[in-house]
Amino acid sequence: MQLLKLVATAIAFIAGVEAAANFFPVDAVGNIAAVRDDTGKGATHIFYQARNGSIVRLCTTTAFIGNGKQNCGSTEVVPANEVMYGTPITAAPLWTSAGAFDGNNVYYYSPDGILSEYINAKMLHGPSCTQCVTNQRFRVVNGSVALYSFADNKTPGMQLRVGFESVESPGTITEATFNSNTQKWSLSILPN
Ligand SMILES: *[C@@H]1O[C@H](CO)[C@@H](O)[C@H](O)[C@H]1NC(C)=O
Ligand SMILES: *[C@@H]1O[C@H](CO)[C@@H](O)[C@H](O)[C@H]1NC(C)=O
Numbered sequence: 001m002q003l004l005k006l007v008a009t010a011i012a013f014i015a016g017v018e019a020a021a022n023f024f025p026v027d028a029v030g031n032i033a034a035v036r037d038d039t040g041k042g043a044t045h046i047f048y049q050a051r052n053g054s055i056v057r058l059c060t061t062t063a064f065i066g067n068g069k070q071n072c073g074s075t076e077v078v079p080a081n082e083v084m085y086g087t088p089i090t091a092a093p094l095w096t097s098a099g100a101f102d103g104n105n106v107y108y109y110s111p112d113g114i115l116s117e118y119i120n121a122k123m124l125h126g127p128s129c130t131q132c133v134t135n136q137r138f139r140v141v142n143g144s145v146a147l148y149s150f151a152d153n154k155t156p157g158m159q160l161r162v163g164f165e166s167v168e169s170p171g172t173i174t175e176a177t178f179n180s181n182t183q184k185w186s187l188s189i190l191p192n
Pocket of ligand 1: 050052054074075076
């Protein structure tokens with residue numbers, strides 16, 4: 001038993017040493033969202049909450065297997081005071097109606113439980129971002145970590161759909177929908 005343990009430790013140690021040569025350190029509090037940024041060969045944007053509470057963006061120029069380096073630095077995109085500690089995080093790539101890549105938007109919860117948005121293309125976030133869903137003050141059920149988002153450029157008049165558990169309708173999914181014609185957010189619940 002003792003010998004097995006030693007062997008296992010030795011293998012883990014060797015594996016650790018090998019990996020340590022060439023990795024970018026990440027210490028995420030919760031889940032990590034990643035989207036293609038559609039430039040280059042598998043270029044990726046990665047968003048997560050760092051230990052200090054802020055949302056950080058990382059970028060690679062290729063998929064990891066292609067060895068494309070992390071080239072965004074470790075960029076804080078939303079400061080800790082605008083992010084609930086332990087928030088879920090989700091990201092949606094945007095597409096124009098012609099099908100061209102149009103940046104990506106990130107969703108998370110504010111410290112007071114408001115569904116919040118970071119618009120990467122314009123680096124907008126927080127209460128001062130008038131076009132962000134944040135400004136609608138849609139409230140999330142206390143303790144809920146349910147969250148999804150995606151862009152929908154096939155359904156006329158639709159651009160973004162963000163699913164969460166709303167204080168107004170607990171016990172089901174509510175979608176915040178951004179209408180690309182009116183440029184307005186509205187809420188609807190999962191129909192029976
Ligand atoms: C929080 O941590 C991230 C990741 O390490 C770092 O990029 C960022 O600068 C830190 N924020 C502050 C305010 O120190
Ligand atoms: C959420 O629930 C926790 C634990 O019950 C409580 O301490 C906290 O005050 C609640 N927050 C809100 C905004 O209601």
